[in-house]
Amino acid sequence: MTGTFEPRSVCATCARPTRVCCCSLVPSIATDVRLVVVQHPRERKVPIGTAAMAVRAVQGASLIVGTDVDESAELKRILADPERPAVLLWPGEGAEDLDTTELATPATLVVVDGTWSTAKKLVRRNRILASLPRVRLSPKTPSRYRIRKEPRAECLSTLEAITMALGAIERDRSKFEPMLAAFERMVDIQVEHEEKGEGRRARRARLAAKPRAPLPVELGDPLDWVCVFAEANAFPYGHPGRPNDELLHLVAVRCGDGEVFDAVARPAGLLATSACRHAEIDRARVDDARPRAEVLEAFARFLRTSDRPVSWGTYARDLLQGSGAPLSSFLDLRTLAGRLAPGPVGSLEAASERFGLRATPFADGRAGRRASLARGIVLEIAEELGPSDARRPAPGNVSSMMWRS
Numbered sequence: 001m002t003g004t005f006e007p008r009s010v011c012a013t014c015a016r017p018t019r020v021c022c023c024s025l026v027p028s029i030a031t032d033v034r035l036v037v038v039q040h041p042r043e044r045k046v047p048i049g050t051a052a053m054a055v056r057a058v059q060g061a062s063l064i065v066g067t068d069v070d071e072s073a074e075l076k077r078i079l080a081d082p083e084r085p086a087v088l089l090w091p092g093e094g095a096e097d098l099d100t101t102e103l104a105t106p107a108t109l110v111v112v113d114g115t116w117s118t119a120k121k122l123v124r125r126n127r128i129l130a131s132l133p134r135v136r137l138s139p140k141t142p143s144r145y146r147i148r149k150e151p152r153a154e155c156l157s158t159l160e161a162i163t164m165a166l167g168a169i170e171r172d173r174s175k176f177e178p179m180l181a182a183f184e185r186m187v188d189i190q191v192e193h194e195e196k197g198e199g200r201r202a203r204r205a206r207l208a209a210k211p212r213a214p215l216p217v218e219l220g221d222p223l224d225w226v227c228v229f230a231e232a233n234a235f236p237y238g239h240p241g242r243p244n245d246e247l248l249h250l251v252a253v254r255c256g257d258g259e260v261f262d263a264v265a266r267p268a269g270l271l272a273t274s275a276c277r278h279a280e281i282d283r284a285r286v287d288d289a290r291p292r293a294e295v296l297e298a299f300a301r302f303l304r305t306s307d308r309p310v311s312w313g314t315y316a317r318d319l320l321q322g323s324g325a326p327l328s329s330f331l332d333l334r335t336l337a338g339r340l341a342p343g344p345v346g347s348l349e350a351a352s353e354r355f356g357l358r359a360t361p362f363a364d365g366r367a368g369r370r371a372s373l374a375r376g377i378v379l380e381i382a383e384e385l386g387p388s389d390a391r392r393p394a395p396g397n398v399s400s401m402m403w404r405s
Helices: 051-057 073-079 116-125 158-170 179-196 199-206 275-279 283-287 292-302 315-322 333-339 348-354 365-385
Strands: 033-039 062-065 086-089 107-113 134-136 225-233 246-254 260-266 308-311 402-404
Touching: 033 051, 033 073, 033 158, 051 062, 051 158, 051 179, 062 073, 073 107, 086 158, 107 116, 107 158, 158 179, 225 275, 225 315, 225 365, 246 275, 246 292, 246 315, 246 365, 260 283, 260 292, 275 283, 275 365, 308 315, 308 333, 308 365, 333 348, 333 365, 348 365
Parallel strands: 033 062, 033 107, 086 107, 086 134, 225 308, 260 402
Antiparallel strands: 225 246, 246 260
């Protein structure tokens, strides 16, 4: 069988196939309310998400994507406008009901876009959001978003919530009703595809994908895990008389309290030309380093009996065990990270970007940078499992306890 493959046409605005694009139905509505949508990165690639559609429909609206938005210059600038006081659309105790509260305009309405779980994380982690006055909705009818099941009957899609909130603030619900036309058409098209057995969701259903398995109890509390990363004095493959890789730089961070171990080991033999460049450390640290045996002894003292070493892949484990480190067990974080999102996990850097994580390195070099990224993923796993707030450290807050050599 022969034929010419023709790629399907895709809309440049919504990135959906043109045959199911609804952009022509999206209105452009002027309002005295400045709309700001703070979106969790995982929602950005959801093809049936509604936040981007709402932002296109409301003139002057802004979409800010990230998990750590406290330092967002754009968000700071918007919220600092005294002429447009900001409120956060968020349910719960202390939130004013927009049906019974008259909000002065012009104003700024901040809406968080994500699943209920990721939205809660965004608000809890970012003081710039958590400190805003809160308003809420009292929906009289259930959501028309038949694609994604909402956690509670009163929950709405992001676009529905924005439409209702803007209508309540301006006391003119009919003004924003046109926003729902494109939304409802998108839902109808997606439901039609599901009923016909088309589309990615249907294919996944046919594969009968299993739900994520719970974390085995024997792995313990993720806050007791220690992220361990090691760099080697390694010569290129094919180098005459190539010696075995030997430990050069070792960084570890305890995920719960953020205590850091950071040490450079003096090579027993010649230093490979590319070793410092690959490890991203200064040659001066190598010249002043302690012998490998002393570094490993100090690392053994750093570890507690309750600690579970984890790393990305097996290289750090193999390098340390080959160097004589007494490690009885080692968890592969790459495998465990698959709990956070479906699909291939990839490299540590790619996984961190995919999960929307940012981390400030708390130790020098490549090992320090990767250990900080790994800790961010572990904290995501810990939060998914629901540890108590008292045990959870502040994101990125590494304690002053540090062993460095």
